[in-house]
Amino acid sequence: MTAAAPLRLAPGQRNIGREFAETWQARDLLYTFADRDLRLRYRQTALGVVWVVLQPLIAAGIFTFVFGKVAHLSSDGRPYLLFAFAALTGWNLFSGILTRASGCLVGNSSLVSRVYFPRLILPLSVMPAALVDFLVSLGMYAVLMLVYGVTPSAALLTLPLWMLLLCAGAFGAGLVTASMTVKYRDVQYVLPVAVQLLLYASPVAYAAARVPAEWRTLYYLNPLAAVIEGLRWSLLGTDPPAAGAVAWSVTAAVLAVAAGVVVFRRMERSFADVI
């Protein structure tokens, strides 16, 4: 027999325990959504997997030309291509999750207004595809390391930490922007601009050490700064970020997820009414 406890539907009725249990119950749906997105991506593009490899390579190539060759930015003595590529893999993970999560509710509006399922599944389901891209580009990076004859250091062991921070930060921010996009559609136009600004405010094309000392404290207020530096340190053995800056990044990531979940749950009840 099924448990006798009924499901109570009433205004403002929230039961966070039940919600998390239901989200866990619906984990197959997360798998299915992620599977759908991956399949569709590779089925509809002519280049398929090649595209995932080419994208960061082209971006790193452009960076190398513009910042390395034209502007002669320093890359801490490393091959500029590796220097840019290492940071770009992390950056793409972050911006990929953020951008996809932001659009996930509006992009699935016909589902949201017609079927019930734990809504949190939608933003969660963008992560696997972004992680697959990340792994592919890590593989590409490994090839580049061989080509340039660079050997990884013990710092490589910290890679999961930077990955986790990037995912958490992007997911938290994505929850907020996804909820807001439901009500205010211009968020999706503002977001790419904000992401672009953030790219230049983060040490992707240059080393954080190049930022003038008097600006550095302000610079590290961007929680991504230490994470990108950390990622590059783990992949390429450049200078590690300061412990204080990393602590701030960890705090920011936790805050982002907490804020994201709170905002998302608050707005969740009206998604179907306004989407």
Added chain:
Amino acid sequence: MSSEAAIIARGVSKRYRIGHRVRPTTLAERLVLAIKHPFAQDDRDVLWALQNCSFDISRGDLVGIIGRNGAGKSTLLKLLSRITEPTEGEILMYGRVGALLEVGTGFHPELTGRENVYLNGTILGMRRREIAARFDEIVAFAEVERFLDTPVKHYSSGMYVRLAFAVAAHLEPEILIVDEVLAVGDSEFQRKCLGKMEEVAHTGRTVLFVSHNMQAISTLTKRTLVLDAGACVFDGTTSEGIAHYRAMQASHADAPSSYRAAPGTNGNRVVEARVHTSENEGSHRWGKPIRFEFLLDVPEPASTLSFSFKVFDADDRAVCHLWCFASDARFRRESGRYRLTFDVPAFRLFQGSYTISTFLSDRRTYTEFEGLSQLCPFTVTMEGLERAEYEWETGDCVYLEDHRWTLARDGSADAAQQGGFHV
């Protein structure tokens, strides 16, 4: 029969806000409004789509829900299936709920039949291994064995609908909620669906079934709820419920020949429908030009978005079909609100009363965004058109064609007599 409760609804109401002023839909607009009117109250109008509805449904009951468009049926189903939450009151649900509010929600045209079964099944709340266990049954019910690995965009609409219903029907929820699925598919398939729902109820599970099809309601259910203007106006046996509904329809017959969507609904939809008849109050004189006017909200343009409507006679027979399926129709590319008018230079339906049904759908994915029926009642009269010796009689036919006759003595060169009837 068990009398254990399956659903208990107490004073359930749902309020939607409708914009009097333009509702800000962008953050920029919101900010501008906030700067212009920093202390403005939220003075939007409200509409109660559902008001103070109470009912109890026991396990194993098969209950029909009927009501006119905008009576609150969809809102009730949305509440029961947890898509949205009530503004007041409470609902207690005992057991897993499976809702089929629209056939094929979540189907993706690029994915194969097999992939879509998993996609749709998990969206409806099944675990992957449950789907795997019932996969063969689902495929057999849908009769699509040979096309499992074909993307569903190549399916015929019949196959598509069968597969979609099959997935939902095999959900095995304790409470099954079904909205007007019988509007699609052929009659063979409809019988199959009805049979499946009956079977579900026989195994002690609860079925709620919304339909405009009184035939289906009366064969399938013993108990019926009738909704009108957001209130639950009748709860009792199906035969009495249908009688109540018909009486209600008759008393609304003098309603203006226009329709306005209940607020709160969203997605691609008809916001307003209006029949511009030649005379006042929904009366049209035979042969005069008529105009059908629709206001469409299209937030989700689709490459094969199509709108059409049919005119139904008093016996619920479709007698006329008009459509806009143009491949370059603007609503296929850009979202927005569109005014679509159909002009018939000489409307030749015979005297009688008519209603229209609208269909807003995506041809490629077979998504029916909205199907409304029994809108805009209007009558056609033969006023001012005399017919010698024979009075016009409703029901003689549904259509009068222009014609001329020629009468001459056979084999004679005498001048022939001529006459006829035309607009």
